[in-house]
Amino acid sequence: ELLRDTLIRSVTATIIEAPTVRQHKLSNTEIAYQGFVLARVQLENGVVGVGEASTLGGPRWAEESVESIWAAITHYLAPALIGQPAMHFEANAVRMGKAATRNFSAKAAIESALFDGVGHSLGLPASALLGGAVRDRIGVIWALASGDPVQELEEAREKLRLRQHKEFKIKLGFNTPETDIKRLEQLRSGLGDDVKLIVDVNQAWSEAQCIRLFPALDELNVALIEQPVQASQREAMARIAARTRIPLLIDEAAFTKEELASVAAIGCGSVYSLKLVKSGGLLELKRAAGVAQSFGIELYGGCLLESSIGAAAHMAVFSTLPKLEWGSEHFGPRILVDDLVEEPLIFEEFEIRLPQGPGLGIALDEDRVRAMSRRK
Template identity: 40%
Template sequence: MVTIETIETFIVDVPTIRQHVLAMATMRTQAMVFVHVRCSDGVEGIGEGTTIGGLSYGDESPEGIKLTIDRHVAPLLHGSDASPARATMLLRKSIVGNHFAKNAVETALFDAAGKRAGVPVSELLGGRVRDRLPVLWTLASGDTARDIAEAETMIDQRRHKAFKLKIGKRDLVEDVAHVAAIKRALGDQASIRVDVNQAWDEATAKRGVAMLADADVDLIEQPISGANVSGMARLTAMGRTAIMADEGLRGPIDALRHATDAAADVFAVKIAQSGGLRAGAAVAGIAEVAGIGLYGGTMLEGPIGSIASAHLFATFAGLAFGTELFGPLLLAEDLLAEPLDYTEFSLAVPSGPGLGLTLDMEKVRAFRRDGDRRTVISISKAVGA
């Protein structure tokens, strides 16, 4: 039996290429918890725990994720079976919640398992049905003219042709005017969606849904509190435009309730928010059975978390609303030895063993919060390498 020998964590802080305005916070840097697992057969794996806007978004922070793994997860899994399924089963039995921490460790174990077997992680998740994933871009400067110019540049570069706007921080009428102006400027060249990040109450949301539908918006993401599933069902029943659940989906149980109550037209699948790759697959399975559309979500992860998500999303039979795996593009520094392939409005899913990527450890060390300059073993090491 292959066992887990060590689990190490460190935080990297990387500036973003521009400020990213959400309803609850404005991001200028992204903090990522990198997890390095070494197994008894010498195979190593890497994972990532990343959230948005610190504790203003959710109940896990980078510091909390690292502490949970260092003090609770690592001692629990030391010497245990390195199988992702068995390790995550042990975690579920012993640790409540902490989905982002669990996902980071499970990702590292899947990376190691794929390297051990000589196959991509997507093959361990059932097998990919696509090699490229459509990727949208979020326009989050808050300035209409700047957002239009940014979108036109992305279209000209053939990098993105679907755009999501972060709204909910300003007055409803002002927000809708901003969205409508961008849609008019781009016309049929692009799909326009909005993300309210739970900022509206239900009365405001009813007005907003109607106004945004009139502006030809294709999708409205989590307009009200994720806890208000009944309210989401009422907004979905309006039938004006597609309503997507995001923050309300904290794993398969939440997905089942949303499906049962017809509380969304679309599910945003996020592996970290779901509690891991296998939990994310379960959320998608519930959606598919219920006839709910799928969208590949993000926590604005860096390259590790984004590619882990990509391996799962590549296995989905349907992906009607594409993905938003643009997190690495938002970072001011590329942390990979070989950049990801973002061309023709899509992202290529790596085909190498495990996650199929290699970090540039010199760049990673430059952004480590602890300033540690020790030589770190390359995560690209495979069996016999």
């Protein structure tokens, strides 16, 4: 009965363009609005589960774009799932794997929607379907990424004053290293010695630049260095990991858990950034956490500037991980001018809260979704 009620009737995709409160810069892209694809899965019982695929300024951070995600869902992933029981999560992931290789964002959006739909049908939060939450709030980092240290200091001070964020990730690599170091010095002296600062170079530096620049980062008491060299330069990353006193955070160098095992085995870093856009699903995200832990690698709850929908999907998984040493960076809902849900995730006392309620615990704001939908 329940299985029949929760058969998948339709899977649809909508491209959303959501303006951000300011320009957000990375070494390889720059955004003034976020590109999302909203996946909606309708079940036989009428319940509609929602999930979100996030991109960053086109197919630049990763190879997927809103257009490719829309096409993968509409033409390949949806047909593979119609008529299947929504609660057969593993079997549905296998079907998606056969229908399309990689395309992680697209698959993760659909799997998020399946957990949302099934959760609503059973009256259970997605976290309960993922093993059960061991925490209901997680420390949340804010990213400073305008490139203007005066603006960034002001922004950071405001976050501290509001008690929303007390740890900051500074995006580097879109300026010269000298400019980056000067900017970091200004931020460190403006924020004081006690504020935790991490940096994300987004693959911009060579091994030689890392060797030259890391001592300066050490001087400035940087706590973590994220993906300093090209993702494909694994041996170089392992060499600099071995010589630096600052732990390296593996981001673009490992999408799948198999890639993670390869980079972990040669010592590319000691912390891993968990993201749905890399793992391709909630269950795979949990398995990636297991692989990292089996190598003694610490966990960091990564993001790709998701709205409250994608953030809720990540929180459903993160809440179930026995260990999450570095907390999370799901500031995405706060960088959007308007979120896509009726009640955005709650940020208080420097933490982000796991939304309560069935499924992902969020409800679409249909008016805003309509207003921000791209018209082809």
